[in-house]
Amino acid sequence: MASKAKLRGGIDLGGTKIQAVVVDADSKVLGSARHPTPTTGGPAAVAAEMAGALNEALEDADADAAKLQGVGVGSPGDVDAKAGTVARAGNLPDWERPFELGKALSDALGTPIALGNDVGVATEAEFQLGSGDPYQSLIGVFWGTGVGGGIILDGKQWHGRGGAGEIGHVVVQEDGARCPCGRHGCMEAYAGRGAMEAKARKEHDDGRKTDLFKIMKKHDRVRLTSGIWQRALDADDKLAHELIDRAVDAIGTAVASVVNVLDVEAVIIGGGLGVRLGEPYAKKIEKRARKNLFNDSRPPDFRVASLGDFGGAIGAALLVDGARPS
């Protein structure tokens, strides 16, 4: 049941899924819905699906749009919060030029829309409401299709000139493996689920034995999702273990580099794979990072993102005016 207090909506726009939530004044999730991200129809189709997911979350919360103070959106790509546009949304179909996502959603939902960067809002959510709550400085590492990063210094997000936080493109091997970004040796080239899947396919095509793709088909998937990787690990698939261990090494190494430069209090591991693999793998990442922590007498705390799959959407809802705790 929705309370009489004003509600906020939050939408996390991902390459695979759209997660929508409706939260109360304390950021408690009252309703939620998850839709697959449309792969055809361009930005307009994606916006329509986002509105659909939010309406379903409202139903789930037994509330109606009139009660919404506003809806926040965490989006990939180049987000211009003021203009209400999103451009170059990496994994999304036909989404190169700026699209007026704010206007499209506000027309569909009849409520103010606030746009933010997907990783930024997820970091903010963990910092304000999740595992990052005890700290004033931290990095968020969002391990999914790519590996995104968020930075909190002195209680505030650090954006640089707008492009900070690209922890997935911290180099772990000079002139190393080719990254989906086109450069070489980036952490994401070893640890991003996209790069891992490409590597697994290649090994499989080259005759390497693995059940990864069998499990994928059995579960009616076309990609190696986090759940598929988890199942392959549980089934002790050797290639899955190898590739995940390789990813853990790359993430741990990159995290150590960043901590050596920023000396933050905590490292929060989130994202689809990070949340799915959870504590045991956060421990492995910590162990690898410690090998390269310069200030090894005072390592940061390593924590799994506690808001789980909802973190991005809850963080998006924090974008709505007046949502931030005073």
Place this chain on the structure above:
Amino acid sequence: MASKAKLRGGIDLGGTKIQAVVVDADSKVLGSARHPTPTTGGPAAVAAEMAGALNEALEDADADAAKLQGVGVGSPGDVDAKAGTVARAGNLPDWERPFELGKALSDALGTPIALGNDVGVATEAEFQLGSGDPYQSLIGVFWGTGVGGGIILDGKQWHGRGGAGEIGHVVVQEDGARCPCGRHGCMEAYAGRGAMEAKARKEHDDGRKTDLFKIMKKHDRVRLTSGIWQRALDADDKLAHELIDRAVDAIGTAVASVVNVLDVEAVIIGGGLGVRLGEPYAKKIEKRARKNLFNDSRPPDFRVASLGDFGGAIGAALLVDGARPS
């Protein structure tokens, strides 16, 4: 000639040399002196030599200690500014336990002493008075025996929990070359003058032809100083070129990683080797960094530290109360 305005002293304590300056209210250098860092006698001998160097700088400025408002010191190791102590000063002899450097110098010079971290004060000097002046965010890369780093974000130094800025220990090769710090793959393992000298000696001992050590002896040195490297490059020594290029690649790669995370406006290249090799090598570092800059449409500016060898000492003088521009 010293003006009537109050003067400040600054001392940059290095592993090889002690650089002292006397500056006026505008941080203009009125006098300077450079002494070799004592290799025996422990912290007390080092402190005595520091006082000697400052007195010589006072003579050079035609001023006396009574005119000094105070003396600032940039020191390696664990600096406790409040307690006036320095511990674990890496390259310095028998300097593990905390030594009351502030008291020793204040007794010898009869003036208040302010302690700071060597790389921190050098970064501050470049930011306030040098190449960093046009920017509000930058990283300083001090390429010398080791490779130190300083970070300015939003016009202020970022120290983290006290250990930030270790850009020399950003990893460039997972499980790569052993670093003087004992870990593997750090940038400094390829780019620090200490590591480069060890590598050159090994190659030479293994029969590799090089004039590096001939030039060193000719110039009456026992180490491969920045000047020796410069001369070997000028003489087109093949090994010298190889090792410097390898260092440039490592620095460029680490800088790219840090810029991908922080998106700062500028990268300032300083330190003994950085200043000595100057613009052409800063350009090479920039070129290498660009290969891995994620936001490649808006790279940071790359600049050589403009205060040169005096930067550390001038920055140290900024530590004296009231020296910072309001």
